[in-house]
Amino acid sequence: MADTASESDQASPEGEETRRDFLILAAGAMGTIAAIGVVWPLIETMNPSADVLALSSTEVDISGIEVGQSITVKWRGKPVFIRRRTQEEIDAARAVPLSDLSDEESDEARVQKAEWLILVGVCTHLGCIPLGNKLGDPRGDFGGWFCPCHGSHYDTSGRIRQGPAPNNLAVPEYEFLDDTLVRIG
C-alpha cells in the first residue's frame, strides 16, 4: 500500500506540482477561510451593539444659557461641553495665528455659530474630562479648559495649546434644529 501511494503521489524530480500539493493547498486554504469565518463573529460581538448605537444622538435646549456660561450634557456616555462664548473669547480665539497651533484649525471651522462652541469634553491625551466648564474651575493658561490629569491647556476654541494632548478637543456632529434646540450626533 505504501508503495502504491508513493508511486502515484511522489513529487516529480523536476519539482512540478503534484496532485498532493494541490490537495494540501486547497484544504489548507479552505481551513484558513473557515477559521477566519469562525473568529470574525467572535471579534464582532465585542463591537458596540445595536442598542448602544441607537442612543447615539441627543437633543439639548440651549435657551437658558447666558453669555459666558457653559453647560455639560451627556452624549454617548461622554460629556459634551456647550459654551456660549463672550465676544472677547471669540476675538481671542480668532486672533491666534494658525502657526501657533500644534493641531492647526481655525476657530471658524470649529463652530457653526460663533457664539456657540460645542465640544466633546474628553481630553485627547488619555480621555480625562478637562476642567473649565464650571464656575471657579481653572481654565488653563489660554482661558479655555485645563486637563488635571497630565496638564493639557486648551484655548477658547478648545484647541490644544500646551501639554501632552495631540489634538484639539473634538467637535461632535451637531445641528441647530431651531434657535434654542440643538441635536448632537
Added chain:
Amino acid sequence: MTTPLHRYRIVQWIDYRLPIFSWANEHLVEYPAPRNLNYWWNFGSLAGIMLVVQIVTGIVLAMHYTPHVDYAFNSTEHIMRDVEWGWMMRYLHANGASMFFVVVYIHIFRGLYYGSYKSPREILWWMGVIILFLMMGASFLGYVLPWGQMSFWAATVITNLISAIPWIGETLVQWLWGGFSVDNPTLNRFYSLHYLLPFLLCAVVFLHLWALHHRKSNNPLGIDIKSPKDTIPFSPYYTSKDMVGLGVMLFVLAIFVFYLPNFFGESINYIKADPLVTPPHIVPEWYFLPYYAILRAVPDKLGGVIAMVAAIAILFVLPWLDTSKVRSARFRPIYKQFFWIFLADCLVLGWVGANPPEGSFIWIGQICSIYYFAHFLIIMPLLGKFERTKPLPESIHQAVLDKKGGADASGAPPGTSQGTSAGGTP
C-alpha cells in the same frame, strides 16, 4: 521511580494507569535542585502560591459580585458589609494582588542578579515575561470591577492608550469598550476577561515550570549542575525552605489585610464611578508607577505608549543584550554595581510616577527613563565585552565544601582561591 506510597496496592493500581504518583515524586520530591539555593529562590514558589490565593479568593468573590454599572459598586459594598467573611476575601484579593507583584518583582530582580535568563533558560525567561504581562492585564481588569471613581478613570486612561495607535486606534478602542466610552459593556467584558486571565496564567506558569524542570534551576553561583553531588532532592530540603518564606510572606500579607487593608488603595475609589467628573489626581496602583513615569516622560502620546510597552518588552531580548558569558553577579564586580543602580533607577521611577508631572519630577523622570533603557541597550552589551569577571568555582559542591571549610563567610565567591575558570571567563 517508586515512592513510599507505592507499597499501597491502590497507589500501584492508579499509577500503572495514570502515573500521577510517579510524576509528583519526580517533580516535587526527588527533583534534583542545586544544593546552594539561597532564600531569594523562595520567590518563585511564593508567586505560585499567591496565584492560588488570588484564584481561590476570586472565585468566592465572583459568587457575590454583579458586573453591571448600576450594581457593581453596591455589590462590592455588599461583599464588604453583608457577606460572611466577605470583607476578608476582598481585602485578601486586593492586597493579595500587591503581594503577588512584590514577590514577582523580587523574583525578576533575583533573575537579573544571578543571570537566570541566560542560555539555556531564555524560553523559561520569556514565559516569565509573558506571565508579567498577563498579571498586569489581570490586575488592571480587576481594579476596574469595583466601579469606583479610580476604577472608572483608570479604565478610561489605560484604554485610551490604545487610541494612540495610528489609523486604527480609535476603532480599536471602541471595539474594546463596546461603545463610545467606558460603560456597561466595558465592565461586563472586563469581568469576563478578568476571570479568563488566571486560566491563561496557569497555562503559561505550567510552561514556565516545564522549561525550569527540563533545564533545572539556576543557582547563586550561576554554574551548571555537573554531577549528582551538586544537587539535593527538592523535598524535604526546598519544600521546607520554601515554607519558611511562605510563613514570612503570609505574616506580611496578614499585616496588610487585617491592619492596613486600604494602604495601597485610593480613598476616592469608595465613591461610585461618575463618567462626567475626573478626579483631580489620577494615579495607578504602585506596581504600575515606574511604567507610568516612563509613559509621562515622553512628551508625545504615541511615543509615550511605545516607550512604556518597550520598557517591559525589552526583557524579551535581554538574554542577547547581555553578552557576558558569566551568569551570576557574584563573579561580575562591575555588573553587580550597575544592578543596584538599575534597581535604584526603577524605584526612583516609581516615586516619580506617584507624583504629579510638575517641576523637577519632569526631568528626573526623563533622566531615569533614559537610564532605564541605557542599562539594557548600552551597559549590558558593553559590560560583557569589557568587564573582567572573577574566576568561577569548579563545581557547586566544591564551592559549598570550600565555604564549609570556613575560609570565607562574607559571601564572596569561594572559588577565587583556586583560580579555576570553568565557565569561559574572558
